[in-house]
Amino acid sequence: MSHIPGRLRFEHDAVASFADHRADGRAARSRTPRSAHAEFDADPGRDPLGIIERQNADRLPDLVPLRMSRMAESPFAFYRGTAAIQAADLADSPDSGRLVVACGDAHLTNFGIFAAPDRSLVFDLNDFDEAAIAPWEWDVKRLVTSVSIAAADNGFGAADAEEATLAAAASYRITMRALAKRTALERYYQRSLATELPGMSASSVKALNRTLKRAAKRTSSRVAAKIMETAPDGTQQIREQPPTLLHVDPEQENRFSELVAAYRRSAAPDIALLLAQYTPTDVARRVVGVGSVGTRCSIAVLTGPHGEPLILQMKEAGRSVLDEYGRLDRRPGRGITALDAPADGGERVITFQQVLQSSSDAFLGHLQFDGRGFYVRQFRDFNASIEVSELDPPAFLDYVRACGHQLARAHAQSPGAGFIAGYLGSNDVFDRAMASWAQEYATQSLADYRAFVAAIDAGRFETAPPQ
Numbered sequence: 001m002s003h004i005p006g007r008l009r010f011e012h013d014a015v016a017s018f019a020d021h022r023a024d025g026r027a028a029r030s031r032t033p034r035s036a037h038a039e040f041d042a043d044p045g046r047d048p049l050g051i052i053e054r055q056n057a058d059r060l061p062d063l064v065p066l067r068m069s070r071m072a073e074s075p076f077a078f079y080r081g082t083a084a085i086q087a088a089d090l091a092d093s094p095d096s097g098r099l100v101v102a103c104g105d106a107h108l109t110n111f112g113i114f115a116a117p118d119r120s121l122v123f124d125l126n127d128f129d130e131a132a133i134a135p136w137e138w139d140v141k142r143l144v145t146s147v148s149i150a151a152a153d154n155g156f157g158a159a160d161a162e163e164a165t166l167a168a169a170a171s172y173r174i175t176m177r178a179l180a181k182r183t184a185l186e187r188y189y190q191r192s193l194a195t196e197l198p199g200m201s202a203s204s205v206k207a208l209n210r211t212l213k214r215a216a217k218r219t220s221s222r223v224a225a226k227i228m229e230t231a232p233d234g235t236q237q238i239r240e241q242p243p244t245l246l247h248v249d250p251e252q253e254n255r256f257s258e259l260v261a262a263y264r265r266s267a268a269p270d271i272a273l274l275l276a277q278y279t280p281t282d283v284a285r286r287v288v289g290v291g292s293v294g295t296r297c298s299i300a301v302l303t304g305p306h307g308e309p310l311i312l313q314m315k316e317a318g319r320s321v322l323d324e325y326g327r328l329d330r331r332p333g334r335g336i337t338a339l340d341a342p343a344d345g346g347e348r349v350i351t352f353q354q355v356l357q358s359s360s361d362a363f364l365g366h367l368q369f370d371g372r373g374f375y376v377r378q379f380r381d382f383n384a385s386i387e388v389s390e391l392d393p394p395a396f397l398d399y400v401r402a403c404g405h406q407l408a409r410a411h412a413q414s415p416g417a418g419f420i421a422g423y424l425g426s427n428d429v430f431d432r433a434m435a436s437w438a439q440e441y442a443t444q445s446l447a448d449y450r451a452f453v454a455a456i457d458a459g460r461f462e463t464a465p466p467q
Contacts (some may be wrong), residue, residue, distance in 0.1 A: 005214065018180065018181065021300050021416070021417070021418025021421075022419070023422060024418075025418065026422040026423065028419070028423050031155075032094045034424075034433055036091075036433070037137060037430070037433040037437055040093075040434040040441045044173050048452075049448075049455055050087045051084050052071075052084075052461070056068075056133075057341055058293065060295075060296065063294040064293075065463050065464035066243065066293050067290070067291075067294045069465065070290045070293055071290060071291075071452065075152065075203045080107060080289075081291035082147075083130050083321050085096050085139075085325075085445075085448065086153070087326035091325070092135075096137065096419075099135060099136070100135075100414035100416055101135040101140050101352050101356060102131065102136060102138060102411070103128060104128070104129070104139070104322045104421075105142065105321075105353075105354060106125065106142045106143045107142055107143065107146035108383055109146075110387070111123065111403045112146075112384060113194045113212065113379065113384050113386075114215070114384075115381050115382035121382060123192045123197060124192065124358055125356055125407070125410055128352055129317060131349060131352035131356065132328065133187070133339070138322065140169065140172055141437055141438070141441070143168055143404065144438040145438045147161075147243070148438040149442050150388050150389075151396065153389065156393055156396070158179060158302040163240070163392075164437055165439070166435045168398050168403060168433045169430065169431040169434035170401075170404070171400070171402075173424040173430055177426070180417040180421035187409070187412045190246040191359055194211075200222050200397055201395055201397075203395040204398040206395075207399075214381065215382045218381070218382055218383055220310055220379070223379065223380045224309040227239055235281045236301075238283075240367070241346055244287040247285070248284060248285055249284070250308060255266065257308065258277050259369060263314070267363065267376075278303060280300060281303045282300070283301070290408045296316040298314045298315075298374065299311055299312065313376065313379040314374045315374060315376075316372055339465055344368065346367060346375035346376075347375075347411075350366055352399045364377055431434070
């Protein structure tokens, strides 16, 4: 290539166009037909209860019975807690061959409302513990199966459940096709304001307004008033609520300031300087979620110069279940060349969170403690989730469409948007394949749930009173 003195020349022929990516996606249908996603082919040697035991082995022993109790509450609660089982079941499933930054646990209740750094309320994915570079289809299957199971939990009929799974898949497809036609920058800047979600029914508006009211009450000062009390010396301390909220042991307490300092080094420069104005004053172990119960998680209270509290959550992050149980190292794929998964679990979570979310918590950071990775975020900063169990069929449809839309927006941040759009196409072949797969996997998950409950009754798993 010749050069003009004083001017840098680029090889424009090397730029892959949207049309090229779309054509590659269409061509991938010959290798993996979209209809190939319709069937769940269970490995005869699958061991779902063994996977649960394997995960329990690395949890805090005194919290494992509580995890088992929460998972046993309903088929949907069980599904929430078994991302590892689904990852193992997806390990040998067909895919188009294109990888994206994937959420890893994109079920219905891992979407929600929270405050962006500019304090506007957005609707987006909100859990990234299992995020990894993986086939995009895995997230879609996780989502549509959760739609099928949640619909059954809500008492909806088979027709309503199928309509909802089709709606979620169609929303993903339609959004991805629309986004792929936009520039990469336009995709990057798009976000969904919680107050401007389109096409909502009257019951959806009511559910959204209830959620927005809850979110508005979740500030550090209000949370502090709820979880803190005045100590005998007049200072504020966390009010213990055994077993879900307990002060840490003296050794960890003595290292608290060290942990905060390590976190501050990973934070953005403006946040690091802001944190320098706060003093660590209390820390307690906190039990979170369903599948996460038993992982090491703490809330930390930092106090500012006016006595104002800043509450942070520090949560353990190990390997993604997509990597550990989905055997990603055995699955060749294309699509991500400019981003590697960080080896540290905490750094992995916040890195992929920043990719997948349209707006992320300004306080994100990470640290290492006793050889384990942790990520840090602000605790309950105007965040709330839609109560899926309270939705009627029209509102449920609106909600699953919103989730499908946001998942597509998240995946469209990876270089494969044009490819995925070309693979999906303009008809509903992929939608129907996803609905079929969701129904089959929901049936399998229900069988696993019943086997799990039977194992509890037989004494294989110890439970604790739900908290």
